[in-house]
Every structure is written in C-alpha cells, then in structure tokens.
Amino acid sequence: MKKKHSNVVAFPGLKQRLMQKAFDAVASEQFELALSYFQQLGDEKLPYDAGVARVVALMETGRMEEARSQCFYLLTESSVENYDLMDIYLGxxxxxxxxxxxxxxxxTLIDSPNTPVVYQSAFRKYVQYPETSTPSPSPVRLVTAEDSTTDEEDWTFVDQISHVEAERYIEAIESFLMHPQKHPILKTTLLEILQKQGVKKQVNCEKFGMTMSVxxxxxxxxxxxxxxxxxxxQLEDHVEFENPTLHALMAEQWRQLVSGVYPFPxxxxxxxxxxxxxxYISACRNGLDMSIxxxxxxxxxxxxDIEEAVQYIQMIEEKVFGSGPLPFA
Known part of the structure; x- marks a missing residue:
C-alpha cells in the first residue's frame, strides 16, 4: 500500500497536540476521529503507547487486517516481552x-518457562478456539482500480469475495490485484481464495512495481x-529453545514477509x-546483542548476503507495514 504523506505544516508542538487529540478521541470512544488525527501525523513513527492506541482504534472500526499489521509491527519493535499486546494480537x-x-x-508462549502463569491461562483459549463458520455477508460491492475506496472497503471486499463464487468477480479481483495502492497482504489473500476455489483463469498481479501473470x-x-x-x-534450531517468545515473533515476521511478497519469489x-x-533484525529490535x-x-x-537480505526485508516491511530502516550493528 502506498505510504501516505502528511500535508500538515510542521508547527512547533503540532505532533504532540495531534497525538494528544488522538489519545483523547480513543478515550472518548471516537475512534474514527482518532484515526483522522493519526493520519494527519503522516509518516511520523509513533511512540509505543500511541501505536497501541491506533491499534485499538483500528480494531474498534473493524479494520482488522490493518490492526493486525500495526500490532505485529509494535511487537517486533518492542524491546521487552509484552504479553498484554501479544494477547491483543492473538485476538x-x-x-x-x-x-x-x-x-x-x-x-509456543504457553510452553515457554518465561511466560507468567496468568498469561499462560489467558493464551489457552486461543489453542482451543474452534474454527466456527461465519454467516454469509451482504452482497459484494465490486471494487475496481478506478474506485476511490477506503482501506475498510478494501478489507470488506476481500472478506466478501471469500464467501461467494470468486470467478464471477474475476475482473474486479484482477483490477484489485493490479492496483498499486492495494495492500500486498490483501492481494495474497485474494490469490489464496482463488486457489481454494480452484479458479483456473489467469490474472495479473502487481506488487512493489513488479507484475506477474498467474x-x-x-x-x-x-x-x-x-x-x-x-x-x-533454521529459526527453530537457533532460537526456539533459548528464547521461545522471540522465536514466535521471528516466525511471524517471516510469515508476514513471505505472505507480503507472494506470488513473487x-x-x-x-x-x-x-x-x-x-x-539479526529481531535481535536488534529487541535490544539483544547481535551483529551481522x-x-x-x-x-x-x-x-x-545477510546484509542484502536485511535490506530487502526492510524495504518490504517499509512498504507493507511502514516500518523504518534499521542500521547495521
């Protein structure tokens, strides 16, 4: 998804005032208003508490995919094990x-000796959570590249496509896949829907300036x-026994990367x-001693080779999650 640039003039203290207005809006359950303040902050990297507030606002307005991405980014950026935030992420x-x-x-968290007992109990519900069927949504609102849609409409479109015969909407799906501003993870989800439904028609897909016919x-x-x-x-062999929580974050970071790039190699x-x-990236973000x-x-x-891979990961994460560069240690 193309990063949005702020149109806000950098007056002294403006960032702090906008952030406080966002906090106040979340506290008063005016979540759309809070998101508008966060949007005005543009590319500013938010402090941890502001990031959590933004995740809450996204969740309360039903923008779960973006909440997922932002919450995951906060987890990878945190220098301490935050079990409350992990509970939010699992939800x-x-x-x-x-x-x-x-x-x-x-x-993984339950099995870790470092996880407090109270959180182990809280995490068990996710292990036992049933895959229940969801009711069919309302009819699909077709989204094309020419539509001026919101992020929420994009997620709604993808969710609705998963509950209908996707091939009937193949033109709208391809238009979505080729739109450079649509979120890469949502494009992957659409391709997975086509896979599950056995759709044989070829579609073109754009990601990060590259196009592929699949x-x-x-x-x-x-x-x-x-x-x-x-x-x-590799991550299991080198990290899981020593630090199960960090291993879980690393494995999720790898999943997000592969999902964001797919179907491109x-x-x-x-x-x-x-x-x-x-x-290396996860260790640096969590304040651990690790060099290239x-x-x-x-x-x-x-x-x-590792430096090249690190630069590539950061490029993808910046485009997918809006995270900034990490200097080599």
Missing part, C-alpha cells in the same frame, strides 16, 4: 480467521513453499541467509 488473528496461526503462537490454482500455496519451511527450521533461495537476516558478523558465524553465511 486480532482470531478475528481475521487465522485460527491455526493464533493457536501455534499461543502454544493461474492461482497452479501456484504452490504460500506456506507450502520449501524455502518457507527451511527458514522456520524472494531474490535468492538460501534458508541460512534468510534465517540469519530475520534473527555474529549472525554470519551462527548461520554459516556470508556477511554480504
């Missing part, structure tokens, strides 16, 4: 029908790719390099 996953993913993360039913599902599992195994297929890059050189030794990879 968002459930609302997004990502039951298996929520259960996997919750089980038949969704011929694509390997996003999380069944060998490289995806190879990197998960990553620049190179080397599980050790991608594992090293994910490990250390990651290179741990994962037996070339420093230059």
């Amino acid at each position: 968002i996953l459930v609302h997004c029908n990502q039951f298996a993913e929520a259960a996997e993360i919750a089980q 038949s969704a039913n011929e694509l390997l599902p996003v999380f069944e790719q060998s490289l995806f599992h190879e990197v998960l195994k 990553l620049p190179f297929e080397d599980g050790e390099v991608w594992g090293a890059a994910i490990h 050189e250390g990651a290179a030794v741990l994962y037996q990879s070339a420093i230059s």
Whole structure:
C-alpha cells in the first residue's frame, strides 16, 4: 500500500497536540476521529503507547487486517516481552480467521518457562478456539482500480469475495490485484481464495512495481513453499529453545514477509541467509546483542548476503507495514 504523506505544516508542538487529540478521541470512544488525527501525523513513527492506541482504534472500526499489521509491527519493535499486546494480537488473528496461526503462537508462549502463569491461562483459549463458520455477508460491492475506496472497503471486499463464487468477480479481483495502492497482504489473500476455489483463469498481479501473470490454482500455496519451511527450521534450531517468545515473533515476521511478497519469489533461495537476516533484525529490535558478523558465524553465511537480505526485508516491511530502516550493528 502506498505510504501516505502528511500535508500538515510542521508547527512547533503540532505532533504532540495531534497525538494528544488522538489519545483523547480513543478515550472518548471516537475512534474514527482518532484515526483522522493519526493520519494527519503522516509518516511520523509513533511512540509505543500511541501505536497501541491506533491499534485499538483500528480494531474498534473493524479494520482488522490493518490492526493486525500495526500490532505485529509494535511487537517486533518492542524491546521487552509484552504479553498484554501479544494477547491483543492473538485476538486480532482470531478475528481475521487465522485460527491455526493464533493457536501455534499461543502454544509456543504457553510452553515457554518465561511466560507468567496468568498469561499462560489467558493464551489457552486461543489453542482451543474452534474454527466456527461465519454467516454469509451482504452482497459484494465490486471494487475496481478506478474506485476511490477506503482501506475498510478494501478489507470488506476481500472478506466478501471469500464467501461467494470468486470467478464471477474475476475482473474486479484482477483490477484489485493490479492496483498499486492495494495492500500486498490483501492481494495474497485474494490469490489464496482463488486457489481454494480452484479458479483456473489467469490474472495479473502487481506488487512493489513488479507484475506477474498467474493461474492461482497452479501456484504452490504460500506456506507450502520449501524455502518457507527451511527458514522456520533454521529459526527453530537457533532460537526456539533459548528464547521461545522471540522465536514466535521471528516466525511471524517471516510469515508476514513471505505472505507480503507472494506470488513473487524472494531474490535468492538460501534458508541460512534468510534465517540469519530475520534473527539479526529481531535481535536488534529487541535490544539483544547481535551483529551481522555474529549472525554470519551462527548461520554459516556470508556477511554480504545477510546484509542484502536485511535490506530487502526492510524495504518490504517499509512498504507493507511502514516500518523504518534499521542500521547495521
């Protein structure tokens, strides 16, 4: 999704005033108003408490996919283990029908000796959460590239497509897939819907300035790719036993990256390099002692390859989540 640039003139103290107005709006349950203030802050990187307030506003206005992305970004940026925020994130996953993913993360946290008992009890509900069917939504509102739609309408469109015969709306779907301002994760979700429904028609898909023509039913599902599992195994071998919570965040960061890029391939297929890059970024964001050189030794990879992978990950995260660059340590 194209980053929105602020039109606000940088008057002294304006950022603080806008942020306080956003806090006040959330406190008074005026969530749309709060989001308008956050939007006026443009590309400003929000402090942690403001980020959480924005996630709450997004959730309360039904914008679950964006809430998911922003909450995940806060988790990866946090230098401490925040179980309350993780609980919010797991709840968002459930609302997004990502039951298996929520259960996997919750089980990892429950199994971790570092997780306080009170949170272990809270996380158990996500492991046991049933995949219940949802009622059919109202008729689909067709969205084309020419429509001036809101983010909420985009998410509603994708959700509705999942409950109907998608092939009937293939032109609208392709228009969405080719629109450079539509969110990459939502485009992946549309392709997954076409896969599940066995749609054979070719569609064009644009992401990050690249275009590809695909038949969704011929694509390997996003999380069944060998490289995806190879990197998960690398992270499991190097991180899970020592720090289960950090491992869960790393695994989720890798899932988000692969999902954001799909169906395009990553620049190179080397599980050790991608594992090293994910490990390095997560360690730096969580205040842990990790250098590129250390990651290179741990994962037996070339420093230059890891640096290239780190730069690529940050480029994708900036476009998908709006996160900023991370200097090499």
